[in-house]
Amino acid sequence: MTQDPLVIFTPSGKRGRFPAGTPVLTAARQLGVDLDSVCGGRGICSKCQITPSYGEFPKHGVTVRDDALSEWNAVEARYDEKRGLAEGRRLGCQATLQHDVVIDVPPESQVHRQVVRKAASTRAMVMDPATKLYFIEVPEPDMDEPRGDLERLQEALAKDWGIGALDAPLPLLRKLQPTLRKGGWQVTVALHKDHRDSAHRLIDLWPGYHEGRLYGLAIDLGSTTIAAHLTDLRNGEVLASAGLMNPQIRFGEDLMSRVSYAMMNPGGDLEMTRAVREALNQLAGDLARDGGIEPEQIVEAVFVCNPVMHHLLLGIDPVELGQAPFALATSDVLTLGAADLDLTAANGAARVYILPCIAGHVGADAAAVALSEAPETSEDLALIVDVGTNAEILLGDRARVLACSSPTGPAFEGAQISSGQRAAPGAIERVEIDPVTKEPRFRVIGSDLWSDDPGFSEATATTGITGICGSGIIEAVAEMRLAGLMDASGLIGSAEQTGTRRAIPEGRTHAYLLHDGTADGGPRILVTQGDIRAIQLAKSALYAGARLLMDERGVDKVDRVVLAGAFGAHISPKHAMVLGMIPDAPLDKVTSAGNAAGTGARMALCSVEARARIEENVGRITKIETAIEPRFQEHFVNANAIPHATDPFPHLPDLPDVSFNTGGAAEGGGRRRRRRA
Numbered sequence: 132m133t134q135d136p137l138v139i140f141t142p143s144g145k146r147g148r149f150p151a152g153t154p155v156l157t158a159a160r161q162l163g164v165d166l167d168s169v170c171g172g173r174g175i176c177s178k179c180q181i182t183p184s185y186g187e188f189p190k191h192g193v194t195v196r197d198d199a200l201s202e203w204n205a206v207e208a209r210y211d212e213k214r215g216l217a218e219g220r221r222l223g224c225q226a227t228l229q230h231d232v233v234i235d236v237p238p239e240s241q242v243h244r245q246v247v248r249k250a251a252s253t254r255a256m257v258m259d260p261a262t263k264l265y266f267i268e269v270p271e272p273d274m275d276e277p278r279g280d281l282e283r284l285q286e287a288l289a290k291d292w293g294i295g296a297l298d299a300p301l302p303l304l305r306k307l308q309p310t311l312r313k314g315g316w317q318v319t320v321a322l323h324k325d326h327r328d329s330a331h332r333l334i335d336l337w338p339g340y341h342e343g344r345l346y347g348l349a350i351d352l353g354s355t356t357i358a359a360h361l362t363d364l365r366n367g368e369v370l371a372s373a374g375l376m377n378p379q380i381r382f383g384e385d386l387m388s389r390v391s392y393a394m395m396n397p398g399g400d401l402e403m404t405r406a407v408r409e410a411l412n413q414l415a416g417d418l419a420r421d422g423g424i425e426p427e428q429i430v431e432a433v434f435v436c437n438p439v440m441h442h443l444l445l446g447i448d449p450v451e452l453g454q455a456p457f458a459l460a461t462s463d464v465l466t467l468g469a470a471d472l473d474l475t476a477a478n479g480a481a482r483v484y485i486l487p488c489i490a491g492h493v494g495a496d497a498a499a500v501a502l503s504e505a506p507e508t509s510e511d512l513a514l515i516v517d518v519g520t521n522a523e524i525l526l527g528d529r530a531r532v533l534a535c536s537s538p539t540g541p542a543f544e545g546a547q548i549s550s551g552q553r554a555a556p557g558a559i560e561r562v563e564i565d566p567v568t569k570e571p572r573f574r575v576i577g578s579d580l581w582s583d584d585p586g587f588s589e590a591t592a593t594t595g596i597t598g599i600c601g602s603g604i605i606e607a608v609a610e611m612r613l614a615g616l617m618d619a620s621g622l623i624g625s626a627e628q629t630g631t632r633r634a635i636p637e638g639r640t641h642a643y644l645l646h647d648g649t650a651d652g653g654p655r656i657l658v659t660q661g662d663i664r665a666i667q668l669a670k671s672a673l674y675a676g677a678r679l680l681m682d683e684r685g686v687d688k689v690d691r692v693v694l695a696g697a698f699g700a701h702i703s704p705k706h707a708m709v710l711g712m713i714p715d716a717p718l719d720k721v722t723s724a725g726n727a728a729g730t731g732a733r734m735a736l737c738s739v740e741a742r743a744r745i746e747e748n749v750g751r752i753t754k755i756e757t758a759i760e761p762r763f764q765e766h767f768v769n770a771n772a773i774p775h776a777t778d779p780f781p782h783l784p785d786l787p788d789v790s791f792n793t794g795g796a797a798e799g800g801g802r803r804r805r806r807r808a
């Protein structure tokens with residue numbers, strides 16, 4: 132008796148025997164092989180393309196004959212004529228099994244493929260989105276059969292796609308009848324269902340077979356900046372990215388000042404809600420325009436944010452987050468409609484997913500960092516620091532993960548710095564100071580040249596040299612310490628003490644002149660004593676948070692440090708360590724993860740499985756509230772020195788042993804600061 136044909140799929144290696152004449156797509160489905168299809172095997176979508184291989188396959192123990200698959204049929208021929216099928220490709224829904232065969236499923240035909248993206252991150256995205264397109268043919272109505280169009284649509288979805296319950300919002304129900312008739316009873320529907328839903332939800336529908344694409348927004352809603360990535364829900368590709376200043380800044384620069392604003396001004400919370408929602412619509416509209424798509428094609432949005440931003444986005448008064456025990460209205464995941472957030476620059480039926488918060492001070496942004504960096508899978512003890520106005524800090528390995536959030540303030544983002552600015556063309560981003568001559572050289576965003584390279588003036592003529600961004604100020608302060616221009620307490624020396632005329636008096640203190648552009652009508656860019664203080668406060672808060680987690684874990688060193696955040700990728704590990712932002716570690720063990728919160732948001736946007744994973748992991752993370760930990764203050768004070776008053780930094784070179792505190796008029800470092808009554 133002859134056996135049924137054997138089919139072996141690569142790269143999965145899945146195999147099975149099926150009766151001759153079985154379509155390849157049917158065999159793939161029965162074996163659980165990841166082979167895409169939008170049209171349900173009707174030869175319309177071409178998503179099911181496969182590549183059969185012929186000849187000897189000793190590894191699989193098969194010989195594949197030339198007639199292993201059925202001949203090209205009319206559907207394939209028509210498709211090839213109209214759109215073109217690449218050499219060697221077949222449509223999996225048309226080609227049928229005749230004899231043993233080895234079939235490769237190319238990456239673009241896999242639904243759950245891994246896609247490596249370079250633009251927004253190098254992270255591989257696993258595609259398993261909540262919203263997908265389905266093409267179906269709906270039986271026409273019949274006088275003898277009184278069921279409605281929606282019921283017949285549901286029946287077709289159940290028959291072709293095994294889809295059960297379906298929710299259809301009223302606006303789409305209104306669209307249903309004309310769409311079905313226009314498409315001659317063929318229709319493409321966008322349906323949404325994530326791991327928490329029991330039913331699919333109708334998001335949009337189009338007559339006939341719809342070629343269009345679906346997009347989602349991954350939004351990192353920070354206190355200072357809002358960053359969003361417009362992402363293709365088929366392949367995870369980032370079509371466009373954009374950022375905006377959070378307009379809530381006008382109500383207060385940091386989180387607590389925004390909570391105070393809400394406390395002191397009746398209706399102030401709603402004012403802030405309105406402001407951020409307007410900005411989100413602007414951002415979504417800009418991204419759709421930049422990406423060349425219609426706002427209606429945006430069918431999902433995923434948000435990550437800290438708890439105060441979370442409440443203000445939702446229109447929930449954040450007052451409880453301003454006082455112990457920092458109770459959240461909810462820490463759970465939220466799934467909403469875009470209309471609930473007044474998100475009008477998107478499809479009216481678009482769905483919103485907000486990652487869970489970890490605790491009252493540790494938000495969905497920290498959860499997103501945990502999703503992106505997966506400390507729970509780390510063999511060695513990793514400290515992950517997401518640097519922003521509020522720092523999210525995670526410490527963990529396979530045994531246990533701890534998290535806290537620390538109020539660093541906006542100094543690392545260039546705010547509260549005398550010449551500070553956002554990271555934009557013209558901003559100084561890299562600084563070196565010669566330890567002998569005390570002369571600086573620097574680079575600005577928009578040019579690869581250093582300021583002492585030939586051609587620098589021409590290269591920066593259009594952008595100018597406008598200020599210092601976050602990474603620039605970190606390098607400038609660290610370089611000042613390395614060059615002996617500033618002592619361990621953070622005090623800048625005078626011209627006599629340091630031997631450079633760049634140390635100039637500024638009131639009762641001194642400042643370091645990094646660049647003087649006044650001759651050409653540009654600004655004078657200084658690092659002032661006030662700037663150093665702002666950086667000291669920020670870095671002390673960051674370090675103290677990390678130390679608290681290390682205390683809890685019972686360790687005094689970590690194996691590796693990951694710097695994340697919008698500008699995390701731009702911070703030089705050496706300078707961060709000289710400053711004492713992070714605990715001592717081998718320099719090659721300090722790496723950058725880029726915008727980990729944004730990456731986590733994209734992962735949750737692209738994959739329902741990622742959502743389930745982070746929801747489960749968040750429950751296992753131990754939260755530490757820095758605000759009520761008595762040791763936080765002690766760690767904070769000790770971290771004020773640069774790099775640190777007591778903790779050793781054996782991986783750093785010896786730092787100049789200078790002291791500029793004459794005990795007199797100049798303001799001293801950190802706690803030694805004296806003020807006149």
Ligand code: FES
Nearest residue numbers: 172174176177224
């Ligand atoms: Fe759509 Fe084959 S499944 S063309």
